[in-house]
Amino acid sequence: MTSILIQGGNVLDVDSLTFTAADVLIENGLISRVGPNLSAPAGAETIQAKGLTVMPGMIDCHTHVVASQLNLGQNAILPNALATLRAVPILSGILMRGFTTVRDAGGADFSLAEAIRTDVIDGPRIFPAGHALSQTGGHGDFRQRNDLIEPCACSLKVGNIGRVVDGEDDVRLAIREEIMKGATQIKIMASGGVASPNDPIHFLGFSEKEIRAAVEEAGNAGTYVMAHAYTPRAISRAVQCGVRTIEHGNLVDATTAQIMKEHNAFMVPTLITYEALANEGAGLGFPAESVAKIEAVRGDGKKALEILAKAGVKMGLGTDLLGALHRHQSEELKLRADILGNGMTLQQATLVGAEIIGMTDKLGIIKAGAIADVLLVDGNPLTDISCLLGQGEHIRTIIKDGKTYKN
Structure with a gap:
């Protein structure tokens, strides 16, 4: 070399x-x-x-590099080869923006990470979560309402960022499979979300027993659980069950931030995705039911940064962008710097990110x-x-x- x-x-x-x-x-x-x-x-x-x-080099702790379109339900049914090839320019763009490492929060797998490691394609180093885990009807379930809910083949599709599992035993099996397939951490959906069709923001994802089973299985493999969660109840519940990082967290309050601090949990806010979706989502095919959810979390995201900083909760930098919106990735830096200052923002994009992925120093x-x-x-x-x-x-x-x- x-x-x-x-x-x-x-x-x-x-x-x-x-x-x-x-x-x-x-x-x-x-x-x-x-x-x-x-x-x-x-x-x-x-x-x-x-x-x-x-x-x-900077670290983005929340990406979906296989999400080449805003409609995740349509992305989920792409042929596997097409979903993979569409990720190639997304990965190149991330690297050229100075992000040399990403922690993917659902979708990217060992094969993409290995293709980059061996210089088959250019891109950032990937710490993949494989398929994120969602309960039936949760944030990773993109099936539409119907008379009959057929079994989900999502675990077999590269373009689907999640897979549907229910019950402690199925959660354990799914985690063992994702770890075997190369996941470096486990992602669960612990509340409702914006981009999925059937789960209002206030919904809770998984039972406490299921979350604790996920934490135990990840711990048995020497890794940890990251959890999508918005509301104080969803955040505190996940953290008290042993989840290590909370993703998004827009609606966090001071009491919940203190619980996170006491449990040494990290937060990975993703402000830029809500700004980009609000401004461009409808015109780029973001589903109408998802567009309607954006304002429920967008307005509180900046306030959440202040609450978390005051409580001393460590924050990693994340972006959570989809499709054509990936080009806005670097704007997360500006949104944070306006609230927290340039220095803290740079530390979140470097030192804290390294700590989250277990690569301190x-x-x-x-x-x-x-x-x-x-x-x-x-x-x-x-x-x-x-x-x-x-x-x-x-x-x-x-x-x-x-x-x-x-x-």
């Missing part, structure tokens, strides 16, 4: 939120040294970074021994977050696993 010496950049320490003028040496896919006046080994590629910010940081995911940015994101927005226009260089994907 080619060595790379990045010379003369302003290295951003996302922990202390300070800059140091230093060189960064990358060898064998890892950052080997950070410091002044480093020497390049024989044959090394040299990248001049004077005047540029050198920062870690390996991802989301520029230091010796870390995986070489590095961005060279024309601008200072601590003072102007706009240098990270758009489609990566101000990101001059993107390095992932020690390989240059943009320079």
Whole structure:
């Protein structure tokens, strides 16, 4: 593997939120040294970074990379090859926006993650959840109301972000299957949602026994459960059953935030998806019944950030975008920075994301021994977050696993 010496950049320490003028040496896919006046080994590629910010690749902790259209019911019935091929440009776009790692919250599987790892296609490193678990009629069940509810073949379809399971035994079997197929964490639907047809936001997903069974099975495999949940009741219930990360959480209140803090649970808000859906969803085929649900959660999302920050709940960055809306991914940074400040937002997109996926000191940081995911940015994101927005226009260089994907 080619060595790379990045010379003369302003290295951003996302922990202390300070800059140091230093060189960064990358060898064998890892950052080997950070410091002044480093020497390049024989044959090394040299990248001049004077005047540029050198920062870690960002982490999006809530994506659906196989969701190539807004109507998830239609996405769910795509032929598997077509659903997979449609994910390829989505993955490339994510990487070019500076997100070198994603935690997929339903849909992506081992095959996509392996295709990227082995350079069959370009994209971010994927931590896949496989198919998310939904009860009958829950947020992952896209069957329409009918006289007869036929068995769901969703676990066999790449384009379906979820699978339907009911009862403790079926939950355990489904988790064992998803783990065997390569899931690195388990996703459950613990409340109603926006994009599915039959579950109002206030619905609870799964019984407490089913949730505890999911947590136990994930723990037996050395991993954890992430849960889609909006309301205080759904959030507190999931956390008290052992769920480690709550997804969305728009309607969280101060009492529930304190419960999350006491249980060391993480929140992964996804503000940008509601803004994008509200502005463009109807015109892009988002189902009418789902459009009607957007305002029930959109308005409280920003307030939730303030509540969670005040309680000291750690937040990862997530986006949850679908179809043509994936291009808005970076705007999540701006929405958060306007409320929490640039520094905290950058930490959520790097350090906290790495902690959530179990890669502390390996991802989301520029230091010796870390995986070489590095961005060279024309601008200072601590003072102007706009240098990270758009489609990566101000990101001059993107390095992932020690390989240059943009320079």
